[in-house]
Amino acid sequence: xxxxxxxxxxxxxxxxxxxxxxxxxxxxxxxxxxxxxxxxxxxxxxxxxxxxxxxxxxxxxxxxxxxxxxxxxxxxxxxxxxxxxxxxxxxxxxxxxxxxxxxxxxxxxxxxxxxxxxxxxxxxxxxxxxxxxxxxxxxxxxxxxxxxxxxxxxxxxxxxxxxxxxxxxxxxxxxxxxxxxxxxxxxxxxxxxxxxxxxxxxxxxxxxxxxxxxxxxxxxxxxxxxxxxxxxxxxxxxxxxxxxxxxxxxxxxxxxxxxxxxxxxxxxxxxxxxxxxxxxxxxxxxxxxxxxxxxxxxxxxxxxxxxxxxxxxxxxxxxxxxxxxxxxxxxxxxxxxxxxxxxxxxxxxxxxxxxxxxxxxxxxxxxxxxxxxxxxxxxxxxxxxxxxxxxxxxxxxxxxxxxxxxxxxxxxxxxxxxxxxxxxxxxxxxxxxxxxxxxxxxxxxxxxxxxxxxxxxxxxxxxxxxxxxxxxxxxx
Amino acid sequence: xxxxxxxxxxxxxxxxxxxxxxxxxxxxxxxxxxxxxxxxxxxxxxxxxxxxxxxxxxxxxxxxxxxxxxxxxxxxxxxxxxxxxxxxxxxxxxxxxxxxxxxxxxxxxxxxxxxxxxxxxxxxxxxxxxxxxxxxxxxxxxxxxxxxxxxxxxxxxxxxxxxxxxxxxxxxxxxxxxxxxxxxxxxxxxxxxxxxxxxxxxxxxxxxxxxxxxxxxx
Amino acid sequence: xxxxxxxxxxxxxxxxxxxxxxxxxxxxxxxxxxxxxxxxxxxxxxxxxxxxxxxxxxxxxxxxxxxxxxxxxxxxxxxxxxxxxxxxxxxxxxxxxxxxxxxxxxxxxxxxxxxxxxxxxxxxxxxxxxxxxxxxxxxxxxxxxxxxxxxxxxxxxxxxxxxxxxxxxxxxxxxxxxxxxxxxxxxxxxxxxxxxxxxxxxxxxxxxxxxxxxxxxxxxxxxxxxxxxxxxxxxxxxxxxxxxxxxxxxx
Ligand code: SF4
Numbered sequence: 025x026x027x028x029x030x031x032x033x034x035x036x037x038x039x040x041x042x043x044x045x046x047x048x049x050x051x052x053x054x055x056x057x058x059x060x061x062x063x064x065x066x067x068x069x070x071x072x073x074x075x076x077x078x079x080x081x082x083x084x085x086x087x088x089x090x091x092x093x094x095x096x097x098x099x100x101x102x103x104x105x106x107x108x109x110x111x112x113x114x115x116x117x118x119x120x121x122x123x124x125x126x127x128x129x130x131x132x133x134x135x136x137x138x139x140x141x142x143x144x145x146x147x148x149x150x151x152x153x154x155x156x157x158x159x160x161x162x163x164x165x166x167x168x169x170x171x172x173x174x175x176x177x178x179x180x181x182x183x184x185x186x187x188x189x190x191x192x193x194x195x196x197x198x199x200x201x202x203x204x205x206x207x208x209x210x211x212x213x214x215x216x217x218x219x220x221x222x223x224x225x226x227x228x229x230x231x232x233x234x235x236x237x238x239x240x241x242x243x244x245x246x247x248x249x250x251x252x253x254x255x256x257x258x259x260x261x262x263x264x265x266x267x268x269x270x271x272x273x274x275x276x277x278x279x280x281x282x283x284x285x286x287x288x289x290x291x292x293x294x295x296x297x298x299x300x301x302x303x304x305x306x307x308x309x310x311x312x313x314x315x316x317x318x319x320x321x322x323x324x325x326x327x328x329x330x331x332x333x334x335x336x337x338x339x340x341x342x343x344x345x346x347x348x349x350x351x352x353x354x355x356x357x358x359x360x361x362x363x364x365x366x367x368x369x370x371x372x373x374x375x376x377x378x379x380x381x382x383x384x385x386x387x388x389x390x391x392x393x394x395x396x397x398x399x400x401x402x403x404x405x406x407x408x409x410x411x412x413x414x415x416x417x418x419x420x421x422x423x424x425x426x427x428x429x430x431x432x433x434x435x436x437x438x439x440x441x442x443x444x445x446x447x448x449x450x451x452x453x454x455x456x457x458x459x460x461x462x463x464x465x466x467x468x469x470x471x472x473x474x475x476x477x478x479x480x481x482x483x484x485x486x487x488x489x490x491x492x493x494x495x496x497x498x499x500x
Numbered sequence: 501x502x503x504x505x506x507x508x509x510x511x512x513x514x515x516x517x518x519x520x521x522x523x524x525x526x527x528x529x530x531x532x533x534x535x536x537x538x539x540x541x542x543x544x545x546x547x548x549x550x551x552x553x554x555x556x557x558x559x560x561x562x563x564x565x566x567x568x569x570x571x572x573x574x575x576x577x578x579x580x581x582x583x584x585x586x587x588x589x590x591x592x593x594x595x596x597x598x599x600x601x602x603x604x605x606x607x608x609x610x611x612x613x614x615x616x617x618x619x620x621x622x623x624x625x626x627x628x629x630x631x632x633x634x635x636x637x638x639x640x641x642x643x644x645x646x647x648x649x650x651x652x653x654x655x656x657x658x659x660x661x662x663x664x665x666x667x668x669x670x671x672x673x674x675x676x677x678x679x680x681x682x683x684x685x686x687x688x689x690x691x692x693x694x695x696x697x698x699x700x701x702x703x704x705x706x707x708x709x710x711x712x713x714x715x716x717x718x
Numbered sequence: 719x720x721x722x723x724x725x726x727x728x729x730x731x732x733x734x735x736x737x738x739x740x741x742x743x744x745x746x747x748x749x750x751x752x753x754x755x756x757x758x759x760x761x762x763x764x765x766x767x768x769x770x771x772x773x774x775x776x777x778x779x780x781x782x783x784x785x786x787x788x789x790x791x792x793x794x795x796x797x798x799x800x801x802x803x804x805x806x807x808x809x810x811x812x813x814x815x816x817x818x819x820x821x822x823x824x825x826x827x828x829x830x831x832x833x834x835x836x837x838x839x840x841x842x843x844x845x846x847x848x849x850x851x852x853x854x855x856x857x858x859x860x861x862x863x864x865x866x867x868x869x870x871x872x873x874x875x876x877x878x879x880x881x882x883x884x885x886x887x888x889x890x891x892x893x894x895x896x897x898x899x900x901x902x903x904x905x906x907x908x909x910x911x912x913x914x915x916x917x918x919x920x921x922x923x924x925x926x927x928x929x930x931x932x933x934x935x936x937x938x939x940x941x942x943x944x945x946x947x948x949x950x951x952x953x954x955x956x957x958x959x960x961x962x963x964x965x966x967x968x969x
Contacts, residue, residue: 030909030911033909033911033912034911037911037912037915049700049701051894052701053701056701083516085512085516086509086512086513086516089509089512090509105502105504105505105508106504107504107507107508111504155708156698157696157698157699157707158696158698158699161698161699174697174698174701175698176698176699179699180700181699181700181702184699201699201700201702201704202704202705204699205696205699205704205706205707206706208707209706209707209708212708213617216708217613217614217617232679233678233679233683235683241694241695241696241697241707242694242695242696242707242708242709243651243694243707243708243709243710244707244708244709246647246651246688246708246709247651247708247709249686250647250648250651250686251609251613251648251652261508261512268673268678268679269670269673269674271669272668272669272670272673273670275669276634283697283701286548286634286635287548287552287634287635287636287691288691289552289690289691289692289693289694289695289709290688290689290690290691290694290709291636291688291689292686292688293683293686293687293688293689294685294686295683295684295685295686295687296685297685298685299684299685301642301643302641302642302643302646302647302685303605303607303608303609303643303646304608304609304646304647304648305646305647305685305686313508315504315508315511319508319511319512319515320511322511322512322515323511323514323515324515328515344897344898344900344916345909345912345916347897348912348915348916348919349912349915382905382908382909383909383912384902384905385865385898385900385901385902385903385905385913385916386776386865386902386903386905387865387869387898387902388865388866388868388869388870389865389869389896389897389898391869392869402817405775405776405778407778408776408777408778409778409779409780410778411778412777412778412779413778413780414781431778437779440774440777440779440782441782443773443774443782443786444774444779444781444782444783444785444786446768447737447768447769447771447785447786447789448768448785448786448788448789450765450766450767450768450789453768453769457737457740457741460741461741472907472910473906473907473910473911473913473914474906474907474910474945475945475949476910476914477914477917477918477945477946477949478914478917478942478945478946478948478949479945479948479949480945481742481941481945482742483741483742484741484742484743484744484745486744487740487741487744488735488739488740488744488747488748489735489740489765490744491744491747491748492735492747492748492751492763492765493765495748495751497751497755497760497761497762497763498730498760498761498762498763499762499763499764499765500762500763500764500765500793
């Protein structure tokens, strides 16, 4: 059965060079994280603590959001709520138009990708410039990020060199990473200086103080939130945490899980726009809180753990499927295991992303590394069930995942019925298995997809059941 | 957009009655916080800062001006952005002839953006504190030392009092009582110069923010 | 995870062969039973056993999984351990039956059975504290630890504990050893391209060790990796750990 996802995968697997490069970088990211774990017991305690912080925050989400809102407003931050990405984009557009701004500089933000704000603003004649090095590379290439932490993970230095050279023909061609980064620095400086608006994401919102916390290494996030007269921050409603003291453990765990660094170069804590007496900082700070399906996810006691995510990317780095196919094949904003559980819940199981829960061997590597211990395989299992379940309406009042039941195919369902019937009728089961052993040399050598790279497995000469009947053991 | 606010909050409230898992955690005290003595704290701070490519000078008694002088000379700086209104800034101004041309961030940024971007070699600011565990300086920008000082010039020099080095961020927040006394518009934690590993996970420095971070312990 | 709930050596255990071993690897089942019996444990093999229900559970067909799992529950009434020569099936019963049977009338029975489940290698090491004497010729084996053993049950190291007792066996690890082999049950059918890419890489890593045998605690992985090597005309016989242990220690 050919699907959008399957053809993406086929395309990705054909690109040997990209695949080899991707694996090298993924393996490097894994090694970095491994090197940063330190003392096992302490790391596990840190995970316990962060798991509890996130669980508590999601449990009290409406209260914390209101608390955050009133604190932030008192500090002078303008808080906007958006149910859909369209609403969020519209809010950005309104702000831009009010300031007669024709372009903005952007820090890395997955929520802005979710909104598709670049395309939206472009259609209104407004330009968005990605300023994060990786995002800029991806933007130059006319692509989408292939990873949530390392957007240009799929590009090697040669490709980056060609891109830069093509767009800045005045610069001498270089494959040296430092030279490339300096060229980008040079180009961006002017933009930071003149940009009327800066847009960024948010890593954590602190309810207790109304603080926006942004974590980064390059300083472009600071540029976007400090220099332009207007700063717009966009974020999902789930990013709130209760107290300021929750922040240090989360920062610690986030950076170590993401890239194996003990700390990022910058932690940027934004409390307010420019205050009287301040000589810089934006005059206006806007925060857009995006729902886009999150509040629905919060309604299910099992699925809501999806919202605990702190977007560290560790599950992506450790996913054997991601390692083979890369980020673009997923066809979603967020790839990898977290994408495979989040995107179908947002878009619906009947959308293209509805197939993503199938993109897992359930090997458990994601859950093993997830800093806040989201049980990703269990949620995948749940979504597979939602996809093929019969009753589209759930019995109790739980909100259903959109598109539930859409993956049910009558032939497949029939096969499972027959299988279950055999396995609940041991006599029939034994007759079937025995038959298979007797036909072992006559079974087809071509078993479709399985035998594309493998020999067909051959049943034994007789089954274990048969052999044991001849042994002197108790059969009850 | 008040409709959006209301429907989001309503949906969340409705969802809340469900028996969502409550995760209890007994590890309330930051489990990884080491508790170090004052000297160990300084050592750890220096080690960690150097590990993230920061030049750290542990100035012996009253020699920080000499060290700052040396730092400026080594880089042949032609000017230095520093406030005359802080205690140490005033001392630098008092010894102005030893230093390159001193500049003050006396206007709002709009009044001198081009100059700030093009013609400032380095900035000196004070730090509100330091963190031993991670090798971090806490910046607490104010009217005298605005935010852009630690961001736009290619070199950022920080003067940090040794007595303000804390074990951890948690400890700094608690002892300095951030929640009660209130924070400035922007608090910045800096651990090293600007950097990126976006190309092939290979680290390169000085991407958008300062290329060099120099900390002088006073 | 330490599976030790039984402190003393049990007199008898139930043995759950699994459908894969029943049809494709009966020798692994026989070997496991022989090992248990040599330790003085009598083995009960309920002939009505079929499949633990995992394929349907992992495919989202919960009603079918429940029906099949329920048919197994009745087979283990005595309060004795249930030993399974597969981490994947043991994981299904131990870790997923509680969820599968949640709010069902027979939930208590399911929890009871789940609590008695042991993966074979964990049982040999943790409960029986088995001592092995290697009687075989020198041989090198490459180990593939299944994901269920490694991550779901946390018993991945038991296989090494056992192998290390065999003095003539050199143990090799493939590169990137913790990576999944790409089997994943119905995953191999639903996403054959990804599965194939993973299996090819794993087989190459296994082959690169130049070992004489491939061992695992799960036959699904053996079938997957072995199938690739066979197709490429590479001869490296796969052995379930029970088979290798029995082969080399029986007189
Ligand atoms: S699911 Fe866990 S591992 Fe994956 S990005 Fe989110 S927090 Fe990180």
